[in-house]
Amino acid sequence: MSTSPMVLEPAVAVAPAVRGRARGTFLVLAAMLLVALNLRTSITSVGSLLTEVRDGLQLSGLMAGVVTTMPTIAFAVFGAFTPVLVRRFAAPRVLIGAMAALVIGQALRVATGSAMVFVITGALALSGIAIGNVLMPMLVKQHFPERTGLITGMYSVSMSIGATIGAAATVPIAHAFGSWRAGLGVWAILALAAIPLWLPAALRRRSAAPVPAVPGAKITARVRPGATRLGWAMAIFFGAQSLSGYATMGWLPTLFRDAGFSPENAGVLLGVLSVVGVPMGLIMPSLAARLRRLHGLILVLASLMIVAYLGMMLAPRAGAYLWVVVLSVGQSAFPLALTVLGLRARTPEGTVALSAFAQSIGYLFAALGPLLVGYFYGLTGTWTVPMLFLAAVAVLQATAGLAIARPRFVEDEQG
The missing domain is CATH 1.20.1250.20 (MFS general substrate transporter like domains)
Structure with a gap:
C-alpha cells in the first residue's frame, strides 16, 4: 500500500512561512526595544554632566534651567504632531526620521561652543524622543495586539535600562576621553544603531487600509x-x-x-x-x-x-x-x-x-x-x-x- 506524498506537502510549505513570521516578529520586537533604549539616554546623560556643560559653554542659570526643563516641554510640543506624521507616512518611516533627528541633534550639540546652538540642537534630539514616546504604544497595538502587557513591560524596562546606562556610564566615558563632549556624543551611535532595523519595514509599501486591532472596531x-x-x-x-x-x-x-x-x-x-x-x-x-x-x-x-x-x-x-x-x-x-x-x-x-x-x-x-x-x-x-x-x-x-x-x-x- 503506497502513501501519497501530498499529505506532507502542506507541512513542508507552511514551515518556512511560520519561521519567516516568527523571524519577522522577533526583528520588530528587537527594533522596538532598541528604540526604547534610546528614549532616555540623551536626557540622563546631560543631567550627569550638567556642571561640566555649564562650565564649558558658560551657561547662565536661566539657560541651565532651560536645559533641565526642556525634555518635558519638548515631549509635549513635538509629541502632539506625531499623529499628523503617521497619517502622512508609514510609522516605520516616521520612526526612522525620529531616530535620525536624535542622531543629528546629539552629534551637533557636542560640536558647538554656543549655548544657544546647544539648546536648539538639544531640542532637535528631543523631538526624536518625543515622537518615539508617542509611537511606541501604537507599535505595540499594531504588532502585538494580544500581548500588550508583556511587550509594554519589555519596552518600559528597556527605557529604564537606557536611563540607567545614560546616567551611570556618561561620566566615566567623559573622563576616559577627557571631555564632556565625548560623554554626550557617544549616545548618537546608539541611536544610529536603531535605524537599520527599521529600514525593511520602511521600504515596504504601506497597506491600503488600516486593520482593526480589536475585533468589531470601526475605522x-x-x-x-x-x-x-x-x-x-x-x-x-x-x-x-x-x-x-x-x-x-x-x-x-x-x-x-x-x-x-x-x-x-x-x-x-x-x-x-x-x-x-x-x-x-x-x-x-x-x-x-x-x-x-x-x-x-x-x-x-x-x-x-x-x-x-x-x-x-x-x-x-x-x-x-x-x-x-x-x-x-x-x-x-x-x-x-x-x-x-x-x-x-x-x-x-x-x-x-x-x-x-x-x-x-x-x-x-x-x-x-x-x-x-x-x-x-x-x-x-x-x-x-x-x-x-x-x-x-x-x-x-x-x-x-x-x-x-x-x-x-x-x-x-x-x-
Missing part, C-alpha cells in the same frame, strides 16, 4: 481624544504620575541630604528608586493587561505614593530606604499608563492619537512638578509643603485613574 478617519472624557482623564492621569516622577528625580537627593545623608548616600537612595522600578516596569503592564478593571490597582499605587511622601515628610532619615522602595512601587503607575494607552483604543490609529494627546497634555503638566516643589521648598525652607503637594497630586492621579479603570475605547466616545 475612523480621525480620532480626537480631546473631544472625549476618556482622553482628558488619560491626560490627567499621565500628567499627574509624570509630575511626581520628575519632581522626585529632581529633588529627592536634596531632601535626603537635608535629612543628614551624605551626597553619595543620597545618590544611592535615588539609585534604589530606579533599580526597584525596573522589575515593576515588567510586572505592572502584564498585571494591568490581565485585569478587566483597574480600580483596585490604581488606588493601591496612589496610596503607596501618599504613604511614601508622608513618610519622607515625617521620618526622612529613619525610614529612608523603606520610603524609597514604597515610592518606586507606587510610581510604577508610569508603565501602567503606557499600557492603558493601548488598552483604551481599538485601533493603532486610535492608540497613536490617544498617546499623543495624553503625553502632550501630561508632559506640560509634569513640567510644573520640579518648579513647584522648588518654589514651595524655597518659600518655606522645609519639605512639609512640597510633600503635601505631591500627596495631593497622587490623589488627583487616583481620581483621574478611576475614570480610565473600566474597559472603554476612545473611538466609541466621539460624537
Whole structure:
C-alpha cells in the first residue's frame, strides 16, 4: 500500500512561512526595544554632566534651567504632531526620521561652543524622543495586539535600562576621553544603531487600509481624544504620575541630604528608586493587561505614593530606604499608563492619537512638578509643603485613574 506524498506537502510549505513570521516578529520586537533604549539616554546623560556643560559653554542659570526643563516641554510640543506624521507616512518611516533627528541633534550639540546652538540642537534630539514616546504604544497595538502587557513591560524596562546606562556610564566615558563632549556624543551611535532595523519595514509599501486591532472596531478617519472624557482623564492621569516622577528625580537627593545623608548616600537612595522600578516596569503592564478593571490597582499605587511622601515628610532619615522602595512601587503607575494607552483604543490609529494627546497634555503638566516643589521648598525652607503637594497630586492621579479603570475605547466616545 503506497502513501501519497501530498499529505506532507502542506507541512513542508507552511514551515518556512511560520519561521519567516516568527523571524519577522522577533526583528520588530528587537527594533522596538532598541528604540526604547534610546528614549532616555540623551536626557540622563546631560543631567550627569550638567556642571561640566555649564562650565564649558558658560551657561547662565536661566539657560541651565532651560536645559533641565526642556525634555518635558519638548515631549509635549513635538509629541502632539506625531499623529499628523503617521497619517502622512508609514510609522516605520516616521520612526526612522525620529531616530535620525536624535542622531543629528546629539552629534551637533557636542560640536558647538554656543549655548544657544546647544539648546536648539538639544531640542532637535528631543523631538526624536518625543515622537518615539508617542509611537511606541501604537507599535505595540499594531504588532502585538494580544500581548500588550508583556511587550509594554519589555519596552518600559528597556527605557529604564537606557536611563540607567545614560546616567551611570556618561561620566566615566567623559573622563576616559577627557571631555564632556565625548560623554554626550557617544549616545548618537546608539541611536544610529536603531535605524537599520527599521529600514525593511520602511521600504515596504504601506497597506491600503488600516486593520482593526480589536475585533468589531470601526475605522475612523480621525480620532480626537480631546473631544472625549476618556482622553482628558488619560491626560490627567499621565500628567499627574509624570509630575511626581520628575519632581522626585529632581529633588529627592536634596531632601535626603537635608535629612543628614551624605551626597553619595543620597545618590544611592535615588539609585534604589530606579533599580526597584525596573522589575515593576515588567510586572505592572502584564498585571494591568490581565485585569478587566483597574480600580483596585490604581488606588493601591496612589496610596503607596501618599504613604511614601508622608513618610519622607515625617521620618526622612529613619525610614529612608523603606520610603524609597514604597515610592518606586507606587510610581510604577508610569508603565501602567503606557499600557492603558493601548488598552483604551481599538485601533493603532486610535492608540497613536490617544498617546499623543495624553503625553502632550501630561508632559506640560509634569513640567510644573520640579518648579513647584522648588518654589514651595524655597518659600518655606522645609519639605512639609512640597510633600503635601505631591500627596495631593497622587490623589488627583487616583481620581483621574478611576475614570480610565473600566474597559472603554476612545473611538466609541466621539460624537
